[in-house]
Amino acid sequence: MAKYRCTVCNYIFDEEKEGYAFDELPDNWRCPVCNSPLNSFVLLSEGEVELEEGEATVSEILVAQMVEWGIKYVFGIPGTSSLGVVDAIRKSKDLKYIQVRHEQTAAFMASAYGKLTGHPAACLTVAGPGATNLATGLYDASLDHSPVLALTGMLKRQLIGPGSFQEIDQQSFFESITVYNKVLMSEEQTTTLITNAIKHAILDKGVAHIGIPKDVQEIPHTARTIPFEGSFPNEAITQPMFLILQAAQAINQSKRPVIVSGFGAITQGENILELAEKITAPIITTFRGKGVVDEDNEYYVGSHGDIGSTAATDLVLNSDLLIVIGSSFSDMTHLPEKRAIQIDIDPLMIGRQYPVEVGLYGNSAEILPQLMDLVQENRKDDYLGEIRELKMEWLDLLDEEADGGLTPIRPQYIIKVLNEKLDDDAVITLDTGENAWWFGRNFWMKKTQKMIMSGYLGTMGIGLPAALAAQLIYPERQVVCITGDGGFSMVMADFVTAVRNDLPIKLFLFNNHQLAMIMQEQMVEKFPNWETELYNPDFAAYARDCGGVGINVKDPQELPEAVDKALSIDKPIIVDIETDPRRFI
Numbered sequence: 001m002a003k004y005r006c007t008v009c010n011y012i013f014d015e016e017k018e019g020y021a022f023d024e025l026p027d028n029w030r031c032p033v034c035n036s037p038l039n040s041f042v043l044l045s046e047g048e049v050e051l052e053e054g055e056a057t058v059s060e061i062l063v064a065q066m067v068e069w070g071i072k073y074v075f076g077i078p079g080t081s082s083l084g085v086v087d088a089i090r091k092s093k094d095l096k097y098i099q100v101r102h103e104q105t106a107a108f109m110a111s112a113y114g115k116l117t118g119h120p121a122a123c124l125t126v127a128g129p130g131a132t133n134l135a136t137g138l139y140d141a142s143l144d145h146s147p148v149l150a151l152t153g154m155l156k157r158q159l160i161g162p163g164s165f166q167e168i169d170q171q172s173f174f175e176s177i178t179v180y181n182k183v184l185m186s187e188e189q190t191t192t193l194i195t196n197a198i199k200h201a202i203l204d205k206g207v208a209h210i211g212i213p214k215d216v217q218e219i220p221h222t223a224r225t226i227p228f229e230g231s232f233p234n235e236a237i238t239q240p241m242f243l244i245l246q247a248a249q250a251i252n253q254s255k256r257p258v259i260v261s262g263f264g265a266i267t268q269g270e271n272i273l274e275l276a277e278k279i280t281a282p283i284i285t286t287f288r289g290k291g292v293v294d295e296d297n298e299y300y301v302g303s304h305g306d307i308g309s310t311a312a313t314d315l316v317l318n319s320d321l322l323i324v325i326g327s328s329f330s331d332m333t334h335l336p337e338k339r340a341i342q343i344d345i346d347p348l349m350i351g352r353q354y355p356v357e358v359g360l361y362g363n364s365a366e367i368l369p370q371l372m373d374l375v376q377e378n379r380k381d382d383y384l385g386e387i388r389e390l391k392m393e394w395l396d397l398l399d400e401e402a403d404g405g406l407t408p409i410r411p412q413y414i415i416k417v418l419n420e421k422l423d424d425d426a427v428i429t430l431d432t433g434e435n436a437w438w439f440g441r442n443f444w445m446k447k448t449q450k451m452i453m454s455g456y457l458g459t460m461g462i463g464l465p466a467a468l469a470a471q472l473i474y475p476e477r478q479v480v481c482i483t484g485d486g487g488f489s490m491v492m493a494d495f496v497t498a499v500r501n502d503l504p505i506k507l508f509l510f511n512n513h514q515l516a517m518i519m520q521e522q523m524v525e526k527f528p529n530w531e532t533e534l535y536n537p538d539f540a541a542y543a544r545d546c547g548g549v550g551i552n553v554k555d556p557q558e559l560p561e562a563v564d565k566a567l568s569i570d571k572p573i574i575v576d577i578e579t580d581p582r583r584f585i
């Protein structure tokens, strides 16, 4: 009998108590507490985790506790100071270990896993260099509020201090990256420390780290695991009615409201669309918020900010009220100072860049339906007409840009072809650089697709590891990575991890032989172009050498067929596309 967790509010669906199987629930079933859809739930555990009779080791109890709390994957590289934990994972039938070729990949995979599911996966390394190699991936998780459990081996307790082999001040090293950072010094703490770590990762939305000295890993110990239920608050948080009424009144008075939806509201597409229709308001997303509604819906007009549409910029500029939901007002989103109401589950995000008229601290899954009941239906035909016209102008511009007759291939054309051919429920991972810039600007998502990226850290190299994690989570779905020659070459050793684990990810590599975004910046800032060109291997040949499939595309006419082929092959594949590094000609 399995248990499932609602990642929006923490409600537990227990098959045994409910009397029916989660898999048999109808598609329109909703969380009984926060009304979120089925896809907001993650499998927590298959039931009680049985520890073998008698004594186990600290590592075995640690693993049993992780399984009971819904950890399914550990990404890492085994080594001297983690062998006890590695062996306990080997013995577990429920915890899957994925070996990677660099610890950075492990951390990126865990970060992506948290972003896609709302539940943590773990990464595990040795002391010293293994631990420090996690830093960039963990920082990505930290800044994007992705729950991650980081475990590192440490030296034997009696060796910590004098400066032994692979000894660093691990505790201090992780301090600035984590929301919880402890060392497991005694067997008595095993279950409380690991459950506290997972709790902090989920509730504080960040990285929890536990260092485990080598000798502690192997101490014999007996303990019962702590159940998940009863350990978490429900997070269907809302506000007193008079505050929601104030927000509703502001909306009722507004003639030109605009909804700005961020990653925090990514599960709330239905509510957001309903609100947009009731009050006649265009929907704009942040980059990370893309895909909250079908982007061909007439109310959606594009993203705001660096990758934004002219329609979004125009409507925000001329708006008399912004309704900002689950967005942290990043400086990349460039929202101007306007009258605003804001809904956010993180109280510190309220009024982050400038004061707002009404700040509603709580869960948009709860607050949006309450707000909806209080706002008046207000059909503004002129406004809707203007919204349609602005969107049309923007789409015409994108269409004009996507010239399929030019060589090297224009990035806008690649995005256009991918837009036409990707599955309606594809999971798309973006690297950082021009490839992501073009995706954000020119790709129009379906609400059934998912997209993840490195939002705040903006780290290169995340595309491939994120695709590996995505394909593990969604084995039946098409997983597509949009990457560049700069980002991919930082992590390319782990393409073999896709091959080894039969993860048929599709990589579309915008090969422009440049760090093209930096080339662009040098030009804008009037620096001579210098040291941005990249000397590359043949990435398609590399894919084949790894045991995957590789396709080179140089002629734009061959691109549609190459994309069709790549999407139809059930193997990891790199499509190495000779791409124009220039933004506009």
Ligand code: FE
Binding pocket: 006, 007, 008, 009, 010, 011, 031, 032, 033, 034, 035, 036
């Ligand atoms: Fe819920």
